[in-house]
Amino acid sequence: MSGLERLPDEAQVVRCGQPPFDQPKPLHERCDEHDGVYGFSVQSRGNQTLEALAVWCLNNRIGVTTVGTIRERGYEVVITSGSGFHATVIVPRDWTPEAARRLAESFEDRENPVAKTERHR
């Protein structure tokens, strides 16, 4: 994980799709390795608005939280390569479905504030 940029606690975190992100596959089956760390993908940067992050989501619903909230639950968020403001919420490789469900609960279910036609394809 060394060399990967850490995000400030107040940075917003957006995950495309409707929380708790468990249909049709549970969140722990959506994890993968990104730049040497294992976890699930989100959009996050310090000083970026919700709209600037959500524009990278094609979904009509998004999950929103902050880096600080994720850290309070014992996880880390780092910048990794990918489209837009891609970042990874790092989780253990043997992450359990129950632990995944608990973390997913920290994401607030919101409508994507960006119009469909403005979202990046």
Next chain:
Amino acid sequence: MNPIFADFNSMTESRQVRLTCQGSQDDLRAGGILPGDWVWLTDGEMEVGARIEADNEGRTYGVPAWDTLVYLDPEPELSFPTVWSELRRLLDLDGRTSEDESRVLQLLTWFLALAPPEVKEMIPPGFTESRRAAVLRALGHYELAQQEIVKATASDPANENYVCRSLELLSRTDLNRALHEAPRLVNDPSTGATVLAECVNILAIYMENLSEQEFDEKFNMILKWIDRSQNAPGIENIRVGLLGQVLFNRGMALLRGNQIQAARGYFEKILELNPRDQVAQQALSLNHYDASARHLAELYRARSLSAA
């Protein structure tokens, strides 16, 4: 083929979807999907057609055809009559743009989601799949279109239009397989005129690239297939455009066989059916089978079957 799970959060800088998470890998394995295949990717909220690729390290990606993206859940303000009304208007529209085609794909999805049970019962077997196939064909996604028309044909195997379109799409994605399938259908006495017309077209496309000697060897075969299609069950109800295609293929085969007057006779027959057929009009002035003739043949054979 079932859709493949995709996490659209996990995309590369070039907007390819990483399919390396367990959820995607399980589906890829279950479907026996390999690089080069076309699939539908879904996260349960959206669906998009994509070609599967793998990088040098074996990591799998989906390269989406974004013009096929649809949202699975209808927007809350939409009702069935609204969706049906817009869908019908677009289906009746001549000269649809690619945006219109993408919209039709979206509306077909919502149409099925919103249709009351009594309406669903009235939908002819394979209707939505064949419409999806027509849209995907119009957008140039032949492999995805082929998958849809195969589903339509499975729902209604006796529907000649579905079989015909399936063959046409197969000839675009895999001409060898289409060439393997066509003789089987020609030799089946129950095959109708519509399907046989497409078999003729497939053989004509194949013969286009043959040497003169190879062409001569197949010349009688194509004439025999054309005779067969013109005497087949359902010839009296065949669409004018498709009958024109049979006549055009006959004319072109005769032209290449140096039977110029006979060839012109068939181009004239097309004009009797449709006096505004500009390609047939141009074909009348051909004196031999040259690059112009090949160009006209290509134009004629590429005509849309979406209304079939």
